[in-house]
Structures are given as structure tokens and as C-alpha cells.
Amino acid sequence: MNCYCCSEREFEDCCQPFIGGIAKPATAEELMRSRFTAYATVQVEYILRTTHPSTRKFHDAESIKIWARSSNWENLEIISKTEGEANDKSGTVEFKAFYTDADGKPQIHHEKSNFRKELGKWFFVDGKVLSN
Numbered sequence: 001m002n003c004y005c006c007s008e009r010e011f012e013d014c015c016q017p018f019i020g021g022i023a024k025p026a027t028a029e030e031l032m033r034s035r036f037t038a039y040a041t042v043q044v045e046y047i048l049r050t051t052h053p054s055t056r057k058f059h060d061a062e063s064i065k066i067w068a069r070s071s072n073w074e075n076l077e078i079i080s081k082t083e084g085e086a087n088d089k090s091g092t093v094e095f096k097a098f099y100t101d102a103d104g105k106p107q108i109h110h111e112k113s114n115f116r117k118e119l120g121k122w123f124f125v126d127g128k129v130l131s132n
């Protein structure tokens with residue numbers, strides 16, 4: 001089965017090991033992709049665990065769960081990125097997540113996210129929602 005993050009790789013060779021805690025994303029993009037997959041598969045705990053401790057308090061498990069569950073996550077498009085490679089300490093990823101909302105209406109979530117690496121682990125810090 002192709003991975004939910006639209007990498008065209010097998011799920012078990014892509015985001016599954018990250019969500020299962022067997023492997024760590026090496027880049028900000030890999031973390032971003034695995035968080036999209038976590039939305040698609042409603043893995044709320046993973047979304048919170050990969051949010052930086054300094055901003056985690058702004059995210060609430062119940063609202064994540066409702067949004068993840070009521071939406072049908074269809075496609076992910078990486079628009080651009082800066083740094084965020086294996087040897088970097090921070091990076092940004094701009095992406096568009098295509099989904100259908102609870103009313104069956106197609107939606108695009110366009111965001112530029114900030115990522116930071118601490119003790120060898122990438123975290124999502126915060127993001128800015130952009131207009132489509």
C-alpha cells in the first residue's frame with residue numbers, strides 16, 4: 001500500500017516506522033509527511049509527541065482528533081522548504097494538504113511550518129496558515 005503522505009513509497013518503508021516509534025525522521029520534511037499521515041490515520045498521540053514541548057500546550061488532543069477524524073485526507077503537496085536536512089538544527093516546510101471536510105467539501109490547508117531539531121529529534125514548532 002502506498003503511504004498516506006503521497007511519497008509513492010510503501011507505507012511500511014515510509015511513515016509507519018516513525019509513527020510506530022521504530023525510527024526517527026531524519027529531515028523536517030520526513031517529520032512533516034509523517035504528521036500528515038498521522039492525521040490521515042488519526043494518530044493523535046504522535047501529533048502531540050512530535051510537537052515541540054514549548055508549543056504543545058496550544059494543541060488539544062480532542063480538537064486534533066475531531067479534525068483528523070471528520071476530514072478525508074487525500075493529498076499532500078510540498079511547495080517549498082528551507083534547511084531541515086539531516087545536518088540542520090531548524091527548517092521550514094511549506095505545504096498544501098488537500099482534504100474533504102465533514103460536509104464533503106474539498107478544502108486546502110496551506111501552511112508554512114517551522115521545525116526544530118533537539119537531541120537528534122525533529123519537532124514541529126509552529127506554523128503560519130497561508131491563503132490558497
Ligand SMILES: [Zn+2]
Nearest residue numbers: 003005014015
Ligand atoms: Zn509517508
